[in-house]
Amino acid sequence: MDRVKTETLTGAEIVVRCLQEEGVDCVFGYPGGAVLYIYDALFKQDKVRHVLVRHEQGAAHAADGYSRSSNKVGVCLVTSGPGVTNAVTGIATAYMDSIPMVVITGQVPTHAIGLDAFQECDTVGITRPCVKHNFLVKNVNDLAVTIKKAFYLATTGRPGPVLVDIPKDVTQHTCEFQYPDTVSMRSYSPVRKGHAGQIKKALQLILEAKRPMVYTGGGVILSNAAPQLTEFVRLLGYPCTNTLMGLGSYPATDRQFLGMPGMHGTYETNMAMQHCDVLIAIGARFDDRVIGDPAHFAQNPRKIIHIDIDPTSISKRVKVDIPIVGDVADVLDELLKALRAGPRPDPAATRAWWDTIATWRAKDCLRYDRASKIIKPQFVLEKLYEVTGGDAFITSDVGQHQMWAAQFYKFDKPRRWINSGGLGTMGFGLPSAMGVQLANPGATVACVTGESSIQMCLQELSTCKQYRLPIKIINLNNKYMGMVRQWQQFFHGNRYSESYMDALPDFVKLAEGYGHSGMLIDKPADVEPALREAFMRKNDLIFLDFITDQAENVYPMVPGGKGITEMILSEDL
Amino acid sequence: MRHLISILVENEAGALSRISGLFSARGYNIESLTVAPTEDASMSRMTIVTTGSDDVVEQITKQLNKLVDVVKVVDLSEAEHIERELMLIKVRAGVKERDEVKRMADIFRGRVIDVSDNTYTIELTGSGEKLDAFIHALDSSTILETVRTGTSGIGRGNRILRV
Numbered sequence: 058m059d060r061v062k063t064e065t066l067t068g069a070e071i072v073v074r075c076l077q078e079e080g081v082d083c084v085f086g087y088p089g090g091a092v093l094y095i096y097d098a099l100f101k102q103d104k105v106r107h108v109l110v111r112h113e114q115g116a117a118h119a120a121d122g123y124s125r126s127s128n129k130v131g132v133c134l135v136t137s138g139p140g141v142t143n144a145v146t147g148i149a150t151a152y153m154d155s156i157p158m159v160v161i162t163g164q165v166p167t168h169a170i171g172l173d174a175f176q177e178c179d180t181v182g183i184t185r186p187c188v189k190h191n192f193l194v195k196n197v198n199d200l201a202v203t204i205k206k207a208f209y210l211a212t213t214g215r216p217g218p219v220l221v222d223i224p225k226d227v228t229q230h231t232c233e234f235q236y237p238d239t240v241s242m243r244s245y246s247p248v249r250k251g252h253a254g255q256i257k258k259a260l261q262l263i264l265e266a267k268r269p270m271v272y273t274g275g276g277v278i279l280s281n282a283a284p285q286l287t288e289f290v291r292l293l294g295y296p297c298t299n300t301l302m303g304l305g306s307y308p309a310t311d312r313q314f315l316g317m318p319g320m321h322g323t324y325e326t327n328m329a330m331q332h333c334d335v336l337i338a339i340g341a342r343f344d345d346r347v348i349g350d351p352a353h354f355a356q357n358p359r360k361i362i363h364i365d366i367d368p369t370s371i372s373k374r375v376k377v378d379i380p381i382v383g384d385v386a387d388v389l390d391e392l393l394k395a396l397r398a399g400p401r402p403d404p405a406a407t408r409a410w411w412d413t414i415a416t417w418r419a420k421d422c423l424r425y426d427r428a429s430k431i432i433k434p435q436f437v438l439e440k441l442y443e444v445t446g447g448d449a450f451i452t453s454d455v456g457q458h459q460m461w462a463a464q465f466y467k468f469d470k471p472r473r474w475i476n477s478g479g480l481g482t483m484g485f486g487l488p489s490a491m492g493v494q495l496a497n498p499g500a501t502v503a504c505v506t507g508e509s510s511i512q513m514c515l516q517e518l519s520t521c522k523q524y525r526l527p528i529k530i531i532n533l534n535n536k537y538m539g540m541v542r543q544w545q546q547f548f549h550g551n552r553y554s555e556s557y558m559d560a561l562p563d564f565v566k567l568a569e570g571y572g573h574s575g576m577l578i579d580k581p582a583d584v585e586p587a588l589r590e591a592f593m594r595k596n597d598l599i600f601l602d603f604i605t606d607q608a609e610n611v612y613p614m615v616p617g618g619k620g621i622t623e624m625i626l627s628e629d630l
Numbered sequence: 631m632r633h634l635i636s637i638l639v640e641n642e643a644g645a646l647s648r649i650s651g652l653f654s655a656r657g658y659n660i661e662s663l664t665v666a667p668t669e670d671a672s673m674s675r676m677t678i679v680t681t682g683s684d685d686v687v688e689q690i691t692k693q694l695n696k697l698v699d700v701v702k703v704v705d706l707s708e709a710e711h712i713e714r715e716l717m718l719i720k721v722r723a724g725v726k727e728r729d730e731v732k733r734m735a736d737i738f739r740g741r742v743i744d745v746s747d748n749t750y751t752i753e754l755t756g757s758g759e760k761l762d763a764f765i766h767a768l769d770s771s772t773i774l775e776t777v778r779t780g781t782s783g784i785g786r787g788n789r790i791l792r793v
Contacts, residue, residue: 181644182644182647185644185647185648185651186651186655189698190698190699193643193644210698242698243701243793244639244640244698244699244700244701245698367696368692368695368696369689369692369693369696372685372688373689
């Protein structure tokens with residue numbers, strides 16, 4: 058091996074050089090005492106851009122949105138103590154949705170650790186349950202290899218956030234810098250290839266199905282397997298559903314797409330999930346919001362094939378018949394090879410099944426009152442879809458607006474729908490949209506939110522101004538925490554305990570206060586023109602405050618703990 | 631069902647809390663946990679005794695395997711294995727009790743490892759049941775202090791857990 062030229066660098070310089078070596082072009086962060094040397098090293102270079110947020114939660118969400126929309130690793134950099142604790146919500150959000158992120162945190166100097174020093178917290182301890190892995194680097198000689206490991210762990214296997222905690226003195230110390238090309242860990246070797254025998258068995262079952270259903274989740278997006286999934290589903294001619302995390306991995310405008318499954322899934326999808334004879338689960342984890350009560354789900358006999366990279370996802374809530382542990386893209390490639398060469402299912406065999414699905418579809422479960430004099434939130438989403446040609450990046454916060462966006466914006470491409478599915482983090486929408494916009498300069502980015510969620514990370518409007526991020530904020534303002542209100546209406550006797558949002562700000566003035574523009578829209582006829590005007594203004598952040606129907610609910614709805622076919626449908630069905 | 635799970639884990643700071651944290655976060659039981667470095671000082675061997683249905687124990691082994699610091703996991707109770715636990719027990723042994731305590735220790739193949747005017751400290755190894763039986767065999771009023779290591783286990787014959 059050639060002798061590689063090394064150089065002596067400080068720990069802080071090593072951090073920055075490692076980021077450069079990993080091809081990181083953008084870091085989201087907030088400076089503070091423990092990371093001052095790292096910020097100094099950032100100042101002295103121009104390859105890695107730093108985006109200054111207004112709160113560390115925003116840094117984590119922005120890095121997360123950056124990653125979700127680009128398949129690159131999102132990086133955030135925060136200081137010790139409160140810098141870390143503020144970022145924890147964002148780290149946990151990324152962890153629940155398996156988003157590859159590297160979080161670099163400052164720590165008090167090694168000699169002060171454990172002495173309750175100023176801005177000290179047990180970062181590794183606090184974040185342990187919400188990261189894929191974390192490290193405390195106590196020696197500058199370990200720094201480069203640890204950062205290499207962090208990127209390796211974040212991006213391989215089931216992805217996730219990895220945190221590297223660096224005491225201040227380690228960033229001052231110097232050592233010879235050499236960035237390792239590869240890293241191997243005897244305790245970590247994720248499987249990529251699926252078991253050939255299992256794939257063969259699965260294929261046979263798939264071809265024999267009379268009432269098949271393809272159910273796919275976020276794993277398809279994380280594995281960049283949307284093209285394979287689309288070809289797979291089309292070759293088979295089978296119905297397909299994408300979970301909230303998987304929207305966009307199969308074109309939502311395609312006839313074979315039945316809509317989202319689960320608590321607010323479509324009637325036809327939930328019925329098909331329950332009544333199919335072969336369920337092909339790909340990169341999905343049968344979570345409570347998707348299949349509801351597992352005992353109810355198990356009442357209907359069906360064979361289940363489950364493809365997932367994480368063995369713990371298999372047979373966790375639902376027993377499966379043919380598990381295939383492996384990378385979704387690899388396994389789909391194998392299945393496609395066999396399907397392209399070999400027999401295809403006979404369309405006649407599933408004709409009766411499609412006929413049944415057609416009767417379920419005829420329910421038109423997403424119907425709403427289009428003649429309403431008050432703006433219906435669903436109408437705003439439909440118009441948003443039209444005006445953006447279905448091609449925008451849509452981030453969302455959490456609640457009713459999130460479900461309506463998932464139901465009414467038809468995503469035909471992966472990585473366009475950015476939302477906190479697992480943790481359900483209000484406040485995610487705006488900062489994640491910043492990450493999306495920075496990862497995709499020039500793209501159309503909209504943040505669908507509500508008057509409650511938007512106030513949780515509102516300070517980032519200032520970041521948007523500084524970096525000229527022309528995000529369109531679609532605020533569905535019903536003056537309620539809508540989903541809380543809906544549950545209180547259905548399950549708590551209309552007692553709207555603390556779910557009314559009183560003393561709301563004038564959002565138009567607020568946006569103007571931050572140097573942006575705002576619009577107030579309170580008539581259905583104004584919805585489309587306002588959206589058109591906003592999206593024409595390509596360089597401006599526009600805050601669109603839509604005053605929507607306070608009483609509107611998300612339908613269908615499966616009450617918590619019920620079976621997925623025990624749906625509440627909209628009153629006028 | 632009771633299961634004996636053996637784990638090889640990187641001997642790194644925080645590895646133990648990752649494992650114990652997994653058990654508490656997911657609501658799994660830990661009856662006992664023992665850990666010490668192996669002949670290879672970079673690695674520790676841990677034995678966890680847990681109870682749960684087959685589904686739960688399958689999840690436990692999978693979740694343990696998923697931890698980045700964990701090198702290998704095996705459910706020893708799936709096949710022939712040996713388990714041992716060490717107990718140190720301090721009992722009152724005045725002139726009156728001495729002979730009886732010594733006799734009982736001999737029956738259980740324990741050894742008296744410390745003696746004072748009025749106490750004996752006895753070392754005893756065996757299965758958890760044997761240690762329980764010894765405790766029950768003694769007059770409970772004479773027991774002053776007990777300390778147990780928790781169960782360690784190893785597979786029989788050619789069943790070997792190593793990297």
